[in-house]
Amino acid sequence: MRRLIRMSDSRSGLSIPILAIPVALIIILTTMAHGFASLENLSNLISQIAALMIVAIGQMTVALVMGLDLSVGSVISLVTCMVATGGSPALTVPFCFAIGMMVGLLNGWGVTTLRIHPIIMTLSSMTFLQGVTLMWQPIPGGHVPDIFSVIGVGHTLGVPHSLIWSILCAVAFSILLNYSRFGLHLYAVGGNTVSARLNGVAVNRVTVSAYVLCSLLAVIAGLYLAARIASGDPKIGASFGLDSITAIALGGTQLSGGVGGVVSAIIGALSLGLISNGMNLLGVSPFLQSSAKGFILIVAICAQRRKTVGL
Amino acid sequence: MMSVEESLLDETSDERQDPSGVVVAQNVSKSFGFTKALDNVTIIGKAGAVHAITGENGAGKSTFMKILCGVEKPDTGKLFIHGQEVRFTSANDALNYGVSAVFQEFTLLPNLTIAENMYLGREPMRSGLLSRQGMIRHAQETIERIGVNVKMDWLAGRLSVSEQQLVQIARGITADAGIFFFDEPTAALNKTEVDRLETIINELRTAGKTIFYISHRLEEIFRFCDSITILKDGKHVATVSRASIDEDKLVMLMVGRPMQDLFPPYGQAAESIALDVHSLIPIQDSPEVQLQLHRGERLGLYGLEGQGQREIIRSIIGVIRPKRSHIMKISRDGNPVRLTPEDGVVSCLRMDIGYIPEDRKIEGLYLDLSVHENVALGCLKNLRLTRLAPNASKLVEDIMERMQLQAQSLRQTVGSLSGGNQQKVMLGRWFAAGVDTLLIEQPTRGVDIGAKAEIYKQLQEFAASGGAVLIVSNELTEVIGLCDRIIVVRQGRFVSEVTGRKATEEGIMEYALKDTVSGNKV
Numbered sequence: 091m092r093r094l095i096r097m098s099d100s101r102s103g104l105s106i107p108i109l110a111i112p113v114a115l116i117i118i119l120t121t122m123a124h125g126f127a128s129l130e131n132l133s134n135l136i137s138q139i140a141a142l143m144i145v146a147i148g149q150m151t152v153a154l155v156m157g158l159d160l161s162v163g164s165v166i167s168l169v170t171c172m173v174a175t176g177g178s179p180a181l182t183v184p185f186c187f188a189i190g191m192m193v194g195l196l197n198g199w200g201v202t203t204l205r206i207h208p209i210i211m212t213l214s215s216m217t218f219l220q221g222v223t224l225m226w227q228p229i230p231g232g233h234v235p236d237i238f239s240v241i242g243v244g245h246t247l248g249v250p251h252s253l254i255w256s257i258l259c260a261v262a263f264s265i266l267l268n269y270s271r272f273g274l275h276l277y278a279v280g281g282n283t284v285s286a287r288l289n290g291v292a293v294n295r296v297t298v299s300a301y302v303l304c305s306l307l308a309v310i311a312g313l314y315l316a317a318r319i320a321s322g323d324p325k326i327g328a329s330f331g332l333d334s335i336t337a338i339a340l341g342g343t344q345l346s347g348g349v350g351g352v353v354s355a356i357i358g359a360l361s362l363g364l365i366s367n368g369m370n371l372l373g374v375s376p377f378l379q380s381s382a383k384g385f386i387l388i389v390a391i392c393a394q395r396r397k398t399v400g401l
Numbered sequence: 402m403m404s405v406e407e408s409l410l411d412e413t414s415d416e417r418q419d420p421s422g423v424v425v426a427q428n429v430s431k432s433f434g435f436t437k438a439l440d441n442v443t444i445i446g447k448a449g450a451v452h453a454i455t456g457e458n459g460a461g462k463s464t465f466m467k468i469l470c471g472v473e474k475p476d477t478g479k480l481f482i483h484g485q486e487v488r489f490t491s492a493n494d495a496l497n498y499g500v501s502a503v504f505q506e507f508t509l510l511p512n513l514t515i516a517e518n519m520y521l522g523r524e525p526m527r528s529g530l531l532s533r534q535g536m537i538r539h540a541q542e543t544i545e546r547i548g549v550n551v552k553m554d555w556l557a558g559r560l561s562v563s564e565q566q567l568v569q570i571a572r573g574i575t576a577d578a579g580i581f582f583f584d585e586p587t588a589a590l591n592k593t594e595v596d597r598l599e600t601i602i603n604e605l606r607t608a609g610k611t612i613f614y615i616s617h618r619l620e621e622i623f624r625f626c627d628s629i630t631i632l633k634d635g636k637h638v639a640t641v642s643r644a645s646i647d648e649d650k651l652v653m654l655m656v657g658r659p660m661q662d663l664f665p666p667y668g669q670a671a672e673s674i675a676l677d678v679h680s681l682i683p684i685q686d687s688p689e690v691q692l693q694l695h696r697g698e699r700l701g702l703y704g705l706e707g708q709g710q711r712e713i714i715r716s717i718i719g720v721i722r723p724k725r726s727h728i729m730k731i732s733r734d735g736n737p738v739r740l741t742p743e744d745g746v747v748s749c750l751r752m753d754i755g756y757i758p759e760d761r762k763i764e765g766l767y768l769d770l771s772v773h774e775n776v777a778l779g780c781l782k783n784l785r786l787t788r789l790a791p792n793a794s795k796l797v798e799d800i801m802e803r804m805q806l807q808a809q810s811l812r813q814t815v816g817s818l819s820g821g822n823q824q825k826v827m828l829g830r831w832f833a834a835g836v837d838t839l840l841i842e843q844p845t846r847g848v849d850i851g852a853k854a855e856i857y858k859q860l861q862e863f864a865a866s867g868g869a870v871l872i873v874s875n876e877l878t879e880v881i882g883l884c885d886r887i888i889v890v891r892q893g894r895f896v897s898e899v900t901g902r903k904a905t906e907e908g909i910m911e912y913a914l915k916d917t918v919s920g921n922k923v
Contacts, residue, residue, distance in 0.1 A: 289522045
């Protein structure tokens with residue numbers, strides 16, 4: 091319990107109000123929305139959230155180094171179209187990862203070496219990739235090889251694979267952030283770039299790596315979504331850029347760097363997922379849902395306390 | 402002086418062949434833009450010795466350290482460590498050669514724990530993962546040696562400034578290094594902590610390490626160091642042994658002028674009052690204070706850190722909106738006008754009052770704008786937004802010439818100037834605005850001795866021409882040397898008042914420290 095109270099001045103981004111959001115949402119939805127607590131809906135919820143969770147972990151990694159990645163959505167779209175039309179998965183999957191790597195390197199290079207603001211840099215790669223995707227495949231379609239749905243959306247012993255994949259990503263990133271030199275350096279760069287450099291942290295390399303990891307996670311999310319919808323959709327990722335930012339803000343990650351963590355990203359994605367799912371069940375119009383998300387982003391940012399760790 | 406230098410040069414040339422020089426920086430030069438930060442400097446560090454590197458701000462001390470610590474690369478010149486030529490590519494690289502540094506800037510990361518901060522960049526690993534236990538255990542040992550009462554898993558962001566400084570020192574000495582750099586390590590330390598630092602430095606010396614101690618605090622230089630190297634304007638002036646020099650001579654070498662010439666003569670306060678603070682309660686629960694600032698007067702408020710002097714000056718000008726105030730500003734022709742700091746700083750600055758905040762970089766200057774623009778803003782102060790800006794080139798030029806600003810041109814950005822020149826720009830802005838009252842916090846913080854003298858002279862001339870100056874400073878020598886009248890502040894109260902002529906450091910400190918409240922009427 092003492093750990094729980096002390097959490098608010100740690101760098102994990104977690105605090106009691108932030109943990110309370112999903113709990114409150116679950117209670118509210120169980121009582122108000124019919125069918126929320128059904129096994130079918132919960133399983134549906136998990137597969138809905140899985141992609142967002144994976145992307146949010148990447149977005150959080152970039153946010154740790156004071157960055158922002160709007161291009162994740164376009165990467166996702168491109169990946170679904172690639173695997174839907176590109177033929178053998180033995181070829182398309184490595185190709186997708188290579189593209190993700192390239193996009194991340196480019197974003198990171200622009201932000202560090204060219205000193206372009208992260209929003210501008212990733213906005214331009216977002217639009218560029220969106221254009222490429224639409225040229226490649228203007229309308230949804232194609233065929234995703236069957237192996238994807240086996241690996242991506244099946245069940246093992248009643249556990250949906252989507253859950254397994256997101257847990258794998260989460261565990262890997264938890265270890266990376268908390269028990270690797272690189273993870274510590276991510277926090278250091280976010281804390282103060284100049285000091286980090288004076289203390290021997292290779293700031294640019296760490297920053298570029300964060301963008302690369304974020305894009306790679308977007309690729310994984312894209313592969314998962316392709317498996318789920320079984321076709322390529324050039325627009326499917328469009329909402330992921332802003333959704334992932336809203337999610338990490340809801341989870342307590344500070345967009346100005348240095349504070350955040352895997353758990354906080356997951357909690358944030360869960361909160362946002364519950365809100366969407368709830369609004370669907372309650373029959374809220376999709377247009378209103380979009381407005382609601384915009385509103386939530388502002389509220390989440392305003393509610394962040396800047397002084398949590400003296401940053 | 403010449404003879405001293407010559408004998409020194411001989412000494413250095415001897416040392417060059419001397420194998421006991423652990424660190425040799427040979428003919429190192431470094432420029433930033435057009436400024437030569439270091440010009441052909443040769444410095445040698447021996448084992449088991451503490452070398453002071455001193456000089457005014459901007460003399461190149463910190464640049465020298467950054468080059469030897471791998472943060473900056475020299476333009477020309479060579480570095481040798483144990484006789485082997487080295488080229489550092491990063492701070493980490495230098496550390497691998499056994500060079501450890503405590504930088505002047507507070508370089509702790511607020512979101513990292515103390516242990517993590519101490520081992521950042523050289524984290525202990527166990528089977529490919531961070532070894533937090535190892536980090537905490539080692540860090541604990543050093544922290545205990547230094548004697549800071551902190552826990553290893555605290556985030557550095559919650560530490561006080563002096564604790565941060567001590568942790569930073571701890572970080573420096575945990576390194577398994579043979580060469581140590583300390584850049585102004587005592588800026589935030591109290592006396593006991595400085596004593597402890599002395600012990601640590603002595604231990605390092607006894608252990609045969611090479612220590613460079615960068616400071617302009619003469620007392621510590623003479624206390625800690627075996628030899629003293631003086632830099633001036635990026636050039637090597639002299640390297641002398643401690644025994645062969647005294648404080649006055651050292652200052653002469655640093656500034657090129659004796660110390661007593663630093664302060665201008667005391668002035669004569671006129672009968673007429675410029676600022677009449679009938680009553681002021683700066684913040685909730687603070688005692689009421691009253692003061693009268695006369696024309697022609699330099700009035701100083703002195704107190705130990707956090708005794709309320711800062712709040713008083715800030716609430717007169719409205720940066721802090723006071724709880725209650727009754728302040729009259731009396732203009733040159735004798736018209737009293739009520740000052741309303743409750744309405745904020747903008748309304749107060751309209752009343753011919755200038756204010757120079759302690760942190761000029763954040764609170765005072767527009768670092769990305771040019772000298773001209775920063776000064777000319779003073780003339781625009783009371784103009785309506787829709788008015789076109791008048792041409793102030795001539796005025797700005799005159800003012801900055803009078804203040805002997807050292808800049809390539811008035812188009813240079815203020816951010817690239819040295820601290821002293823930045824402060825001159827701050828002053829120049831208010832002179833351009835034609836104010837008759839100046840409120841100044843820490844007039845010469847981060848300002849080198851040469852520029853200090855110039856700033857003091859400007860303030861004296863300003864007062865002599867009928868201006869009034871209210872100063873808050875933490876530097877006792879400055880308060881005594883600069884101010885005609887000094888008020889000692891303790892716990893928000895005025896506990897004593899003395900004229901600059903009669904003031905002694907001991908007398909003022911007694912009031913600043915002691916618990917004898919003698920009323921607050923001045």
